[in-house]
Amino acid sequence: MSEEDTRNRSLVPYIAIAVVLIVVIGAVLFWPAEKTIEPVPPVDVPVTTIPDVTPLPEPEEEPMEQEPEVMPEVEAEPEAAPEPIPLDTSDAAVKTELLKLSDYDALARLLVNDDLLQRFVIMTNNLADDTLPANHQVLTAPEQSFRTFQQADKEWIDPASYKRYTPYVDVLESLDPQSLEQLYEEYKPAINKIFAEISSPGQNFDDTLIEAMDLLLDTPEVPVPVEVYTDSVMFKFKDQRLEELTAPQKQLLRTGPENMRRIKAKLRELKSAISAAQE
Template identity: 55%
Template sequence: MSENSEQRSWLPYAIVIGVIVIVLAVVLFWPASEPEPEPVVEVETPAVVEPEETEPEPADTFEAAPPPEPVEIDPDQEATPMPEPMAEPEPLDISDTAIKSALETIATSPTLSRLLVTNGLLQRFVVSATNLADEDMAPNHRLLTPPEQDFRVYNQADREWIDAASYKRYTPYVDALESMSNEDLIALYERYQEEIQAKYAEIGDPDQPFTEVLIEAIDTLLDTPEVKMPIEVYTDSVMYKYADERLESLSAPQKQLLRTGPDNMRRIKAKLRELKDSLSSRTQ
């Protein structure tokens, strides 16, 4: 079976793309801007009311008030400086350079830099997450580069099984995912949420909050069943398929998650559960 046909059929990197798509917010940090200036409230000057004319009192009724004492001004005294106007908030930078740089800043894993693609990060995030929520894949909008190692199987008793070495290809991706704290990821998502929502309105329901889409995408992956290893596969001369019909009937994202291996899948699910709890608390 050719390398190209295997990549087309299994898309081994796609599930990791989907996972990072959900949690990278995405994808998505920029330096905090200055606080917005307080709104100026105009106060109307009250109209001057002229006093009514009254009869003057007799001159000998009151004593004349003494003139006010002159006020001496110290020439060395500094005048109170006027407050400087507050700076306008910096515009949101959604360029690929800014987004990638910020993601690298919050990730403690040095491998994230070489795994990320370099163009259209925000759009790729929205499209990939939307497809994942629909239990589908968006390989043309991947956020990460594919693994360098090839998918491998081994033969035993005239049957083919997934080689455990294939699972190790995904470990660097999962390491990069775990190197970013949930708090940082949620903060990134919230900073870019308005821009993300606008992009989602172009391809989905404009009245649906994109956060709901993210939660649906997470649920798609969390519903992937745990299976015993090793996993048997077969080829019909075009692509590899799961020998177990129950596994082959799973959605495309779920079948790809199985391809990451039992340990990586456990780590991915643990991260997704934590992120789902954080996202769900913000929709209530």
């Protein structure tokens, strides 16, 4: 039955039809009134008074049996499907689901504990816009500080600085792309709702996520060591071509060539999984 038929059927009122038959029978008996007779001499005949006789009551008509009221058959409405259980989007629930995808202790130490979905959406949107959000990271900052060394009157990034990102890359590599993509699809309605509140009309989060990945994948490979210089309180790349890269790309460069290679490989896997799901 089509949806329209179901809707029309629900609008039809219940109609009860009662059929009542009334039968009236009347009978009139006429006796002959007179008959011609030869005259007879009168004869004295004692008169006998005939007492009045009360006529017998006519039998009461039995009422006709009324036909039973016929109710139309009403098609039973199908049972409504049970309401789906609302998805738990609390930080505890999201973090629990993420921790199932990787080593519990390592990932638990790196994940922030509040506004996980909001941070993920805002961070992704900012990455696609070539900016690096300062207060919306999904992971905690490394404990070790950024280090440099000086040689031949020049300042270079200390390779030890790259190692502080290795635990993050280890966790990233441990995530199964298909499992992560399935979890992403599960939380997609909540993600889209958050994204609709911060994005322009017509924007799609899947496309924004792919743009953020493409931005990081376009980060150039550079030989080490990498020369930097201090401008006020910030380190900048001496090579102007590197300094003109976007903030997310420069941050990826600071993870070091090996970590960047591993991160890019994982991003390609995740991008492939999400793209396949869109087809």
